[in-house]
Amino acid sequence: MLKKLFLVLIAFSFVNVSFAQYKSRDEIPLKYKWDIHLLYKTNTEWQKDYNRLSKMADKLKTYEGKLSSDSKTFLSALSLYSDLMKGYYKLSDYAQRLYDQDLRVSANQQLVEQSEALGTKISESTSFIRPEILKIPSERIHQFFDEQPKLADFDFFVEDIQRLKAHTLGDKEEKILASAQMLANSPSTIHGIFENAEKPFPEVKLSNGKIVELNSSAYVQYRTVKNRKDRAKIFKAFFNNYKRFQNTLGAILAAKVKIDYFFAKNRKYKTALAYSLDKNNIPVKVYTNLIKQMNKNIPTLQRMLKLMKRMLGVDTLHYYDLYMPIVKHVDMKFTVDEGQKIILKTLKPMGPEYLNTVKRAFNERWVDYYPTPGKRSGAYSSGAAYDYHPFILMNWHGDYNSLSTLIHEMGHTMHSYFSNKYQPFIKSDYPIFVAEIASTCNESLLNNYLVQHAKTDKEKLFLLGSYLELLRTTIFRQTSFAEFEWEIHKRIENKQPLTGGIMSKIYWKIVTKYYGNTPDVCIVDPYIAYEWAYIPHFVDYSYYVYQYATSLIYATAFAQKIITEGKPAVEKYYNILKGGSSDYPINLIKKAGINPLSSEAFDLTMKRMNNVMDQIENILNKKK
Ligand SMILES: [Zn+2]
Incomplete structure (x- = not known):
């Protein structure tokens, strides 16, 4: 019931405080606090x-x-x-x-x-x-x-x-369901203890003689190691360790899936998916349409994998190469004032009402910019003070990431501000399903603006490459996860057995479908079948990750419409910004001009993704 507090959305940028421009808050001019x-x-x-x-x-x-x-x-x-x-x-x-x-x-x-x-x-x-x-x-x-x-x-x-x-249900049954809730988190608790405290980790000897104990944070650190043989070793050891425990981890996840179905069935829903989505009154077809549309667009993902192969300069792309940055980092530097100017230029198509509010945010101290000792890391927007205005916490580091984080949080802030302004308090709090649309739409507009105004091909390549990565990992990877979740739930709901071994088979089928597993696209090594066991979301929050994909797809589509159609598209888009929770999320998105049950948003997003790849290829061909 205290929902609004959780709408403090955090986009971590991991800014090191030692880079801080100011030693203490007192030194910072008021206008930046x-x-x-x-x-x-x-x-x-x-x-x-x-x-x-x-x-x-x-x-x-x-x-x-x-x-x-x-x-x-x-x-x-x-x-x-x-x-x-x-x-x-x-x-x-x-x-x-x-x-x-x-x-x-x-x-x-x-x-x-x-x-x-x-x-x-x-x-x-x-x-x-x-x-x-x-x-x-x-x-x-x-x-x-x-x-x-x-x-x-x-x-x-x-x-x-x-x-x-x-x-x-009746009072008695409701009481039983409420007490059963006590058991519902057990799989997540057991999984957390096993995964973080008790599971033994493999050791890997790298080519420089260093021995690494492969816990989760070491995996994240070493999966981008330059030496390719080391990288392959790291992946193999890390995921084969999950194979060792696939029966235990599978039983834990199966228990979670069964609990989901227990509550769904007793609440008179056909499936756990229907129950989960009904909390926000989202039709099951939104979910199945996501999977259907993204499957249709797998050729776009595979085009990107081929491009990655070319950019990384490898003969055959392997799954263990996928975390390598495809473009060289270009150090783009912006002061806060320069950043504000770029954001105002980027958001010009949003019309005067939006633009003037962003100006107010800059001039009336809505934002806390600089990192200082003791300040919370990361960034967020909080729109909780209904009669006032939202606040943004930043840790400004002056790079592209800072700029894109600021415009992202500004999207949340505008969404909160307009919803607070146009809705009574009780309808002002917008639901999670639409929460990341305004923010990522702004990011999309920023990337487009910066690419158009890039000074060098290097800079352009960096911007295009970063954006392409975002689309791949958020849209395709998260949808493949959503597909896996659906498949394992279906097995329980159809009274079929579900073990760790079966989960690995299901995961393998999905991952090879997306990534091709052919030498011209990407080789998926056999141990990737156990990757499902590495994703904590499946046990912790069922049917959650799909929203990462849907919000970015809708946001990219809105950005495309705003760029190409201008004012009429913006006017419709305001239905989300000003809508708060005056209607169900799906209706707000429809009123804003996109039908989540159709292919339109997906087509527009894939068009953008292919356009980004066209531009990258043009630059690469010039270089030749
Ligand atoms: Zn956000």
Whole structure:
């Protein structure tokens, strides 16, 4: 219920603080630091608000058991709930932002802990709301809405709860399901302990004589080692270690799949996929269409693999080469002021309303730019303070990554700002399924702008290559994972056996379909069949990774439409930016001009990907 807090989206850029331009926050000019005290002038003011909200939570609790009594009570309870949540988001926004400025300040940490404790209290005192609304007969709900016009703002909130009626059981059964929830995380817990603490790691002797113990972080470090023989060795040892434990790891994952099906079945869903997607009211066809469309476009992936083979200068591309950067890093340098100018030029097609808001973000201290000792690493945008404006945390390093991170977070910020501005509080919080569209659409526009204005072919190649990598790893790799998840769930749902060995066979079939496994495309070595066991998402969050692929595909398509069609496309796109959670995510995307059930977004994205490859090939051919 405290959803908005999780919408703090983090895109890690791992900036080393030792590169910091400033030694302390005090040295940084005000205009490069966010103005958190806009929310509360002092901590004393914050404490006062804390007490006020704590009392509000007590008051809300007194409505328990009374929501169905009459329309007036219903309205006052929901209004109080909305005010409480709005106040709480602001309160915790201040504490968290202040803390992130310098994690070493214990006074700020105390504020965070205090606000978390209030969050727990609020969760408890509001936990009756959803189950009670669910129980009210829909005719009675209609009557309430007729009697109280002020309830209009809550229409979607209430409808979204009531639509789950068909999947809600009697009190007794609900109690059993709730206690079964206690067992649901066991596979993830067992997997975490085995994978991180108890699984033995293989040792590999590299060509320079160094012996490496291959734990997960060593694998990530050494999979891009220059010596190709070493790379092959690293991959072979790392994934064959998963083969050793495939029965155990397979049993853990199968248990997770069975638990998914247990809850789905008992909640009267045909499949775990349908249950999982219904939380956001997303039709199963969105998922199956993703897999269908990407399968159709495997030739585009294989074209890229052939291009990678050429760019890496190898006779035969192997799966263990795929992490190697295909383009030389070009050091592009931008000051914050230069970065702001480029972002404003890039976003010009978005029209004056968008552009003026970005200018406000730059001029009115919405962004905290520089890394300083103790500051939280990475980057995020937080749009929690509904009556104010979002805040962006950056660790500006002055390179392409910094610039693209800033425009990404600015996308989140604009989405939050416009949703907060155009929607009542209760409808302002946008769902995860659309959350990465505004951000990655901006990244796509930036890359396009920089390529057009590149000074040298080297620079152009670097930009095109980085973008191409992003498309491959996010769109194709994540879709292949989504396909694997679906296949293993189908086996349990069709009452077929599912073991680690069977999972490896399923994974092998999918990975060789995508990557070809022929010398002219890419050789997939046999031990890659066990790669599924390395992906923690399958055990930790079922049916989650597909959203990485869908958001980037929709975002790329929106960017293409904005570039080619201009104003009419932008106007439609605002339906997402200003839409918050006023409608289901799929409807927002449709209103914005793309039907997720059609092939349009996929066609546009593949067109862009092929265009990027055309440009790379042109440069490479010139070089010859
Ligand atoms: Zn993001």
